Amino acid sequence: MNVSLYIAKRYLRSKSSNNAINFITIIAIVGVILGSASLFIVLSGFAGLKEFTLQFSSVVDPDLKAETSQGKSFILTENHISELNRLEDIASYSKIVEERIFIASQDKHTFAIIKGVDEHYQQVVDFDSVIERGGWLEQKSRQIVVGWGISNNLSLGVLDYTNPINIYVPKPGNGQITSINNAFNSINAISVGVFFVNEKLNDTYVFAPIDLAQNLLNYQTNQITALEFKLKEGVDETLAKQRIQAILGDKVIIKNRAQLNDALYKMLNTENLVVYLIFTLILIIAFFNVIGSLIMMMLDKKRSLNTLFNIGVTVKEIRRIFFYQGSLMSIVGGFIGLIISLIIILLQKTFSLVMITPSLPYPVTIKIENLLLVFLTISVLGIIASKIASVRINKALVEAH
Numbered sequence: 001m002n003v004s005l006y007i008a009k010r011y012l013r014s015k016s017s018n019n020a021i022n023f024i025t026i027i028a029i030v031g032v033i034l035g036s037a038s039l040f041i042v043l044s045g046f047a048g049l050k051e052f053t054l055q056f057s058s059v060v061d062p063d064l065k066a067e068t069s070q071g072k073s074f075i076l077t078e079n080h081i082s083e084l085n086r087l088e089d090i091a092s093y094s095k096i097v098e099e100r101i102f103i104a105s106q107d108k109h110t111f112a113i114i115k116g117v118d119e120h121y122q123q124v125v126d127f128d129s130v131i132e133r134g135g136w137l138e139q140k141s142r143q144i145v146v147g148w149g150i151s152n153n154l155s156l157g158v159l160d161y162t163n164p165i166n167i168y169v170p171k172p173g174n175g176q177i178t179s180i181n182n183a184f185n186s187i188n189a190i191s192v193g194v195f196f197v198n199e200k201l202n203d204t205y206v207f208a209p210i211d212l213a214q215n216l217l218n219y220q221t222n223q224i225t226a227l228e229f230k231l232k233e234g235v236d237e238t239l240a241k242q243r244i245q246a247i248l249g250d251k252v253i254i255k256n257r258a259q260l261n262d263a264l265y266k267m268l269n270t271e272n273l274v275v276y277l278i279f280t281l282i283l284i285i286a287f288f289n290v291i292g293s294l295i296m297m298m299l300d301k302k303r304s305l306n307t308l309f310n311i312g313v314t315v316k317e318i319r320r321i322f323f324y325q326g327s328l329m330s331i332v333g334g335f336i337g338l339i340i341s342l343i344i345i346l347l348q349k350t351f352s353l354v355m356i357t358p359s360l361p362y363p364v365t366i367k368i369e370n371l372l373l374v375f376l377t378i379s380v381l382g383i384i385a386s387k388i389a390s391v392r393i394n395k396a397l398v399e400a401h
Contacts, residue, residue, distance in 0.1 A: 004317050007308075009295065012332075021296045028293040029333045031286035036337030036378045041281040043370040044345050046275060048363030050268045054261070056198045062094075062124050062228035062258050064241060066252040072099070073225045074251045083247045089231055089240040092123035096226040097213040098148035102168040102184075103206060105154045111149055112206050114167065116213025124230040127195070127207075134158040134193030139209045150201035156191045165189045169207075169216050187216050190262035227252075237302070280377060286387040287330070294326050294389035302397065309398040318398055323383075323390040332381020334375055342366070 016022050026178065068074045076095065084093060097116035100169065102109060119139050122128065137143040144165065147155060156165065168184040196202060214223065227248075231240055241254045248254075258265050298305070305318055345364050347353055352361035 003313065004123045004320035005324050007321045008328060011301070011321065011325050012328055016297070016300050018296075018300055021293070021300050024289070024296055025293045025329075028286075028289035029329055030212055031289050032283075032333030032378065032382070033337040033340065035279070035283040035286045035382075036374055037336040037341040038337075039283065039377070040338055040341040040370060040374045040389070041344060042275055042279055042362075043272070043374065044341070044366055044381070045362065046272045047365040047367050047370060048273070051365055052363040053264070053268065056201075058257060060125055060127065060197055060201065061257045063231040063237070064229040064244065064254055064256055065242060065260055066227040066248055066254050068225060069251055069253045071195055073097075073219065073223050075220070076222050076224055076227070078222075079253075080247060084227075087247070089235045089243060091230045091232045092120050093227055093229045094118050094121040094124045095120075095210055096228055097210055097217065097219060098168060098225045099213070099217055101206065101216075103150065103154065103165065104168070105156055105165045106163055108154045110150060110153050112146075113204050114144075114169075114206050114208055114213050114216070116208050116210040118210045121228070124228050130195045130197050131193050132196045134191070137192055137207060137209060140211060141209055142187065142189045142212060143192045143209065144189045144212075145195055145207040146191050147202035147205050148194055148196040149199065150206065151191070152193045153203075156194075158191055158193065161190060165191060169218065173217070180241055185216050185218065187212065199375045215333075226237055268390070276373075280381075283377065286380050290326055290329060290382065290385045293329075293390045294322050294386065295392055297325070298322060298392060298397070305393075305398045315393060315395050315398060319390040319393045322393065323386045326386025326389055327379075327383050330385065331379055334378030334382070338371065338374060338380075 016025075051247050084090060093401075095118045097114075099114055101112055101114045102111075103112050122136065131145065132148060134145070136146050144167075146154075150156070154165075157163070165188065166186055167189055168186045171183060171185055191211070195207075210224075211221075212217075214221065229244065231237065237256055241256070244253070245254055308318060309315070345366055348362065354362040356362050
């Protein structure tokens, strides 16, 4: 039987004759409980916000995207197409042509990015779910689908044939510009739909048939700027990237969804790390109460420690008593805090206690890794605090009457 652990459990459950020590101990345990609960709630809140933010971009982002590594475009040969069609990892893929454009209607104008897509695009991403008005475009037409921000800025209607939309792209070449007509390729289009994803995409993108974009840019039929892929369920993404790369060669760079939103992922992960560090600092301050509580307990139990020492318990074993007591205090407090925080998060998910807007509850997500991270943080800090306090035990203290 571990004598030190047994006595530590007794000390943890029993009350001191000194009410001040009892009060300090209660404050220390409550601090650990509130600290662990707060940390897990905040991490769950950030996890919910991350999922909420990324769900919009994931609607229009493919599983994989092959972008040109040099220049603006590359040639997709018939051999490439036949090899991609035979690749079992791919559920579908779409040819893409993207370029910056100048779009105008009536006396209003703005800069945007045209995204020419082929007939397979809706099999790669579920774009129908983000179309607010109108519908999707038809291939071999002059139809476009614009973002909500562009639609508002240019006062564009849906199927408004009385106000044509003009799209301009600078012509490639060198030398002095002699006239505006020679400087730009232009085309007339009609808006058939308006999509809403997020502010950035709404203000930036105009979707069009791929042949319209190719004609506007003077591209060949097999000249594209990117390929977007939807993978089959259960396919290993890394292996799929390697196989697609082997087919297309070094002329493309293949990115997954996280790499396509690299800046957004970095921002969200940095915010999550900063919040974790801030709350860990608060927990460190709270664990000073644990150290103080243990030191007060040592002084209060001085007579008992002297008795233990006299019957043969070593100083090292007496140190372990308070090390175990502090560790148990921290682990039990952390566990209780996690239980409380889980209940609060489940109540938020069920009853929407906190709202961002009248119709939008604050998103929270329970993640096992956050649960383990909080418990590990509490345990490590508790062990360190207990070690700091227990080393205060020395022979002079336990020998004193």
